[in-house]
Each structure stands twice: as C-alpha cells, then as structure tokens.
Amino acid sequence: MKRLEGRVALITGAGSGIGAATAQVFAESGAAVGVLDVDPGKAREVVSRIEALGGQAVALAADVSAFDQFDAAVQHLLRRYARVDVLVNNAAVQIMGPLHAFGDEDFDRVIAVNLKGSFNGCRIVLPVLMQQGHGVILFTSSVLGLVADPDLAVYGATKAGMIALMRSVALAYGSHGIRAAAVCPGDVETPLVAEYFRFQPDPEAARQAVSRHYPLGRIAQPTEVAKVLAFLASDDASFVSGSSVIVDGGLLANVY
C-alpha cells in the first residue's frame, strides 16, 4: 500500500517550487491533493501533470492571507472528498532588503502571506481535523526560522513564527489525534531562490558561493523537501509532533 493511500491533502502555494513538488509526491504516494495557489493557472498546470500520471487532484484558487477565500477553497475540497487529512502551510513570499529601509507595505505583505496565511490555514482546518479525530498540519518553514540572513529579517521572522505556531498546534491539539511538524529547508532550486540570486550584484557568482557553503556542494531540488513532507504526513511519522526537521544538506552543521 502506498504511504498516503486514501488520504486527502491540501497544499498551499502548490502552483510552483516546493509546493508543486509536494503535490506531485503526495499524489504519487496515493493522496488526493488540493492544489491551492493564488495563481489559478499554475494550480491547474500542476493538477494536469498529476492527472496525466494517474493521480487525483483539484485546483483551488485562493489567497491564503484572505480568510474567506481560503475558507471557500477548503469547503470546495470538502465537498469533493468529504475530508481533509493533511494541511501543508507552504505558501510564502520573500521580499529582500535591509531592515532599516524595509517599508510598511512590504512588511505587511510578508506577514500577511507567510504568517497570517498559516494562521488562517490552522483556524480553518483544525475544526475539521478535530471532528475527524485525526490529522496532520505541516509547515514549510526555513533554516531562516532558525538562523539569519541580513537581507531577510522580516521573512525570517515569519519563518520563526511558523515554527512557533506549529509547536502550539502540536501541544494544544495532540489530544485530538492531531500532529504538527515543520520542515526547515536550506536553499532549494525554485523561482523564489532564483529571485534571491537575481538580487545579488553577480547572480552566478552568488549561486556558486552559496553552493560552496553546503557540505553536499549544491542546493536542494524541490522533491528532496517534498519527500520529507510526505514522510511527516504519513503514519511512518506517527510519533513525530512539535518537531522541525532541518533539510539543508548539512549547512547548519557548520560553524565557520
């Protein structure tokens, strides 16, 4: 039997990068997947790829920072599959810049999508999981929830905030059969990280310099994070809750 056979999973920000890879890996593992993204075209593309491989998925268009849109997407998923077993709070935006010059609007946007989006996901899905008596809430945090980048202070604050939310979910809802966990990836080959390199004075030199910091000599592919999320979503991780799993190819093992 496949690892997520019979499960229904909702993945936010699933139109691209880690979310898209997670949708695909979950579907290959037997789950029916709600592919939620603010960009409906990208969500539909991921659904088509999953269906072409014989998997089950539905595209859901919503901005996670807008409670009503997110709630409507969850209701749509529930009408289709009558349950949801796993939520992956994955959608995020990254806006770079030095803290002293970071604008109000940028601050509000990063907080709204990354942190409030995860909060919305929890408060919409938790009542369903409590009623079912089981479920898993996963968060795509980051190594930047644990350590810092000088140009990503606010982004890092949201990633640390997601870990705090995750721990509270684990504590408060464990007695309902609900687990929570986070992944903390290092750099992953996605449009988000390409944007990071574009921001550097010499993008190619920056990419090579970043890769050299990794004991494995490279950054990750999205499926390398997706497979950890699939493990955490599955019964193979039945006693994993309140934990953050670092998926960084050894990056944080280094001091100097």
Ligand SMILES: NC(=O)c1ccc[n+]([C@@H]2O[C@H](COP(=O)([O-])OP(=O)(O)OC[C@H]3O[C@@H](n4cnc5c(N)ncnc54)[C@H](O)[C@@H]3O)[C@@H](O)[C@H]2O)c1
């Ligand atoms: N790429 C990395 O190096 C890296 C490292 C650590 C953590 N992460 C985290 O992984 C997650 C996915 O990042 P990625 O690199 O795949 O990014 P990405 O930019 O490739 O994909 C993010 C997706 O989220 C969607 N999205 C953005 N705002 C949204 C909103 N308001 N509502 C719904 N969907 C929205 C986008 O349309 C996009 O499809 C993020 O939480 C990110 O912080 C990424």
